[in-house]
Amino acid sequence: MLNSVDYLGNLTLDVTFAPRKFVDANPKMTQAFIDAMDDANALIEKDKKLAAEIFAKASKVKIDASEVQQMIEDKDSRFTATPKGVMKFAAFMHKAGSIKVKPAKWSDVFVPQLAGRSGS
Numbered sequence: 001m002l003n004s005v006d007y008l009g010n011l012t013l014d015v016t017f018a019p020r021k022f023v024d025a026n027p028k029m030t031q032a033f034i035d036a037m038d039d040a041n042a043l044i045e046k047d048k049k050l051a052a053e054i055f056a057k058a059s060k061v062k063i064d065a066s067e068v069q070q071m072i073e074d075k076d077s078r079f080t081a082t083p084k085g086v087m088k089f090a091a092f093m094h095k096a097g098s099i100k101v102k103p104a105k106w107s108d109v110f111v112p113q114l115a116g117r118s119g120s
Contacts, residue, residue: 011085037081
């Protein structure tokens with residue numbers, strides 16, 4: 001059985017967003033948020049068990065930390081603030097008619113603070 005990763009590869013579908021006006025007016029806060037995401041992702045990479053325990057404890061949904069750890073350890077799970085595969089998805093959305101204009105590059109649809117990263 002194929003899944004979306006088998007077809008499109010591992011790509012970013014979950015993102016955090018903010019109005020451009022807010023990002024432009026608050027570049028330091030935007031960068032602090034990205035830095036915090038990078039720190040959280042580094043913790044997940046370093047200690048998946050601890051990350052799962054923290055999530056389970058903080059979650060409003062009752063879930064066992066071992067279940068969270070299984071999800072984190074799934075071979076297709078990736079935790080990064082650097083968008084990956086966005087242009088593949090944008091091309092699909094454009095072809096399907098979901099978006100009228102396909103972005104020229106992945107960084108066109110993300111905050112400028114991410115532009116120097118090796119996204120795709």
